[in-house]
Amino acid sequence: MRFLADESCDFSIVRGLRASGHDVLAVSDVLRGAPDESVIELALAEKRLLLTEDKDFGQLVFAASANASGVILIRFPQSSRSALLQVVLDLIRERGDSLHGCFVVVVPGRLRISRLPDWPPGVA
DSSP states (O other): OEEEEOTTSOHHHHHHHHHTTOEEEEHHHHSTTOOHHHHHHHHHHTTOEEEEOOTHHHIIIIISOOOOSOEEEEOOOGGGGGGHHHHHHHHHHHHGGGGTTEEEEEETTEEEEEEOTTOSTTOO
8 A cells, every 4th residue: 555654653654564565655755844735735646545643634634624545643652652553554454445535543442434524535
């Protein structure tokens, strides 16, 4: 699968997903310091799921109605970080392409998956 890792995303996720054969583009490599709107536009243009730990993307997608191909928001406290990569890999293995068009919140022991309001984008 194809992902765009926001600058807030733990880089161990980037390395782990790449090691598992996924195509992961890091914002820190291509758009360092870019505003959230530019990050979400890049993910949509390249049909990548956005990986982030920044809650502002929920506001952007739901309140500001920004189009997105899909967002995975990671909310793991420091005490649970050792399990984070496996949780993300399990999510991808179990849900795969069905994650496109969704906003997923990943917390220890739980997932919350919501369909994006205007998915697919551009369809009336």
